[in-house]
Amino acid sequence: MLRFIKITILTAGLFCLAVHPVLAKKTVLTDIKVIHASTGKNHVDPGLNSIISELESVFKYTSYRLLKDETLNLNFGQKGQVNLPGKRTLEVVPIKMENKRIRYQILIRKINRIIFKTQVLLKNNSSITIGGPKFKKGTLLFNISGSAH
Amino acid sequence: MKNSCGKYSSEEISRFVDNELPTQTYDAIQQHLSTCTECSAMVKNFSSLSDIFSHHAAARVAQMEKGTIAKHLHSTLQKKEKSTFGNHFEFLGKHMVLKVASLAIILMISLFAFQNTIFPPTGPSAIVKSVDTDFASVMIIETQKKKHTIIWFNET
Numbered sequence: 001m002l003r004f005i006k007i008t009i010l011t012a013g014l015f016c017l018a019v020h021p022v023l024a025k026k027t028v029l030t031d032i033k034v035i036h037a038s039t040g041k042n043h044v045d046p047g048l049n050s051i052i053s054e055l056e057s058v059f060k061y062t063s064y065r066l067l068k069d070e071t072l073n074l075n076f077g078q079k080g081q082v083n084l085p086g087k088r089t090l091e092v093v094p095i096k097m098e099n100k101r102i103r104y105q106i107l108i109r110k111i112n113r114i115i116f117k118t119q120v121l122l123k124n125n126s127s128i129t130i131g132g133p134k135f136k137k138g139t140l141l142f143n144i145s146g147s148a149h
Numbered sequence: 150m151k152n153s154c155g156k157y158s159s160e161e162i163s164r165f166v167d168n169e170l171p172t173q174t175y176d177a178i179q180q181h182l183s184t185c186t187e188c189s190a191m192v193k194n195f196s197s198l199s200d201i202f203s204h205h206a207a208a209r210v211a212q213m214e215k216g217t218i219a220k221h222l223h224s225t226l227q228k229k230e231k232s233t234f235g236n237h238f239e240f241l242g243k244h245m246v247l248k249v250a251s252l253a254i255i256l257m258i259s260l261f262a263f264q265n266t267i268f269p270p271t272g273p274s275a276i277v278k279s280v281d282t283d284f285a286s287v288m289i290i291e292t293q294k295k296k297h298t299i300i301w302f303n304e305t
Contacts, residue, residue, distance in 0.1 A: 004248060008255055054297040058290055101276070116302055117281040128275035132302040 027073055028094040028102055029147040032082045034068035037061040037131070038138030051127065051143055059131075061138070085135050087111050090142055100124065102146045108133070122146045154187040162188060166195040273298045 035048065038061055044052050045066040052064060072080035074094050082090045091107040101121040108116040108130075115133075122128055127145035134140075157165075157178060164170050165178045182189045273291045275298035280287050286303040 004251075008251055051297070054292045054295055054299075057292050057294060058299060103278070114281075115283060115304065117279075118300060119278040120298070120300075121276040121278060123272075123274050126274040127297070129297065129299045130302075131299065133304045 027075055027149050029149060030072045030074055030080055030092055030094065031127075031143075031145045031147075032068070032070050032072070032080075032090065032092065033066060033143040033145075034082070034084060034090075035141040035143060036063075036065045036067050036085075036135060036138050037141050038063045038065075038136070040138070051129070055129065055141070063138070064141075067140075084108070084133075084142075085140065086133065088115075088133065088140075092144060094146060094148075095119075097148060102148055104144070104146060106130065106144065108142075124148050154185050156181060156185070157188060159191060162191045163195050166192060166199055272296065 033047070033051075035045075035055075037055070037059060040063040043063045043065060045064060047066040047069055048055075048064050055061075055064065067085065068082065070082050072082075072092070074080045074092070076094050076096055078093065080092045082092075084090050087110060089109045091105075091109070093105040093107075095103040095105055097103075098121055101123050104120050104122050106116075106118050106120065107114060110133075116130070118130070120128055122144075125145075125147045127143050129141055129143045131139055131141040161170070161174070161178065165175060168175070170178070178188070182192060273296045277289050277298065277300060280289075280300065280302075282302055288299075288301040290299040290301060291297070292299070
């Protein structure tokens with residue numbers, strides 16, 4: 001009997017630890033896509049296949065070009081930074097896990113001046129798009145996805 | 150029916166053999182038998198018949214009782230075994246309750262650990278907790294299909 005319990009608990013414990021590292025999430029893989037959306041010639045970069053249907057359901061742009069795609073492996077509380085066109089920078093900080101979501105602080109600077117700041121609870125393995133800044137007869141969109149490990 | 154002696158009927162002789170007569174009649178017949186050869190012969194016949202029946206019946210009853218008891222015991226045991234709770238879960242062996250309890254605990258722990266995977270959070274891809282900007286126009290949009298969250302601000 002005791003042997004049975006020992007084996008069961010040991011197997012379950014090893015399974016949990018080996019297969020599912022959710023119990024000890026330490027880092028957040030943050031992917032930032034910088035997209036130039038415009039009404040130019042129809043074009044969609046292949047790197048945007050996963051989100052293009054969602055963007056096209058909201059925006060009337062005909063061209064979506066992927067200007068930059070950066071993946072940052074960040075610890076909670078660690079700042080990640082990506083340079084954007086037009087002397088802008090995008091800063092992301094995964095703060096903590098909250099209700100199965102990642103709390104992110106996202107900040108956009110333009111020549112060292114904060115022009116946009118937000119805090120969001122991002123669903124794990126999901127993404128958010130922030131848009132608005134004008135750039136070259138179009139608009140910049142920033143798709144930020146997070147995956148906690 | 151009376152035998153050729155005519156004093157006692159065959160029924161009375163039969164009852165004498167079976168010891169079913171009142172004492173007085175019994176004694177009278179017994180006394181009569183010492184002088185009547187016909188009635189004595191009838192008593193002998195009835196006695197031998199009675200012996201045969203008695204022996205056969207006893208043997209039969211003994212056999213039947215033995216078989217019936219064994220059968221009854223067997224069926225009772227079977228019923229008892231079937232009605233035993235543990236018998237339905239004999240694959241769990243001994244200490245069945247403890248084993249089931251430990252499996253339940255493991256299942257609960259696993260569900261708790263895996264709830265993020267099994268039951269992912271519902272709702273929009275991102276919940277906007279705060280927005281701070283110099284620009285007046287900010288829109289928060291959620292797409293219909295995948296509930297993808299979009300924050301739009303006018304940088305003018």
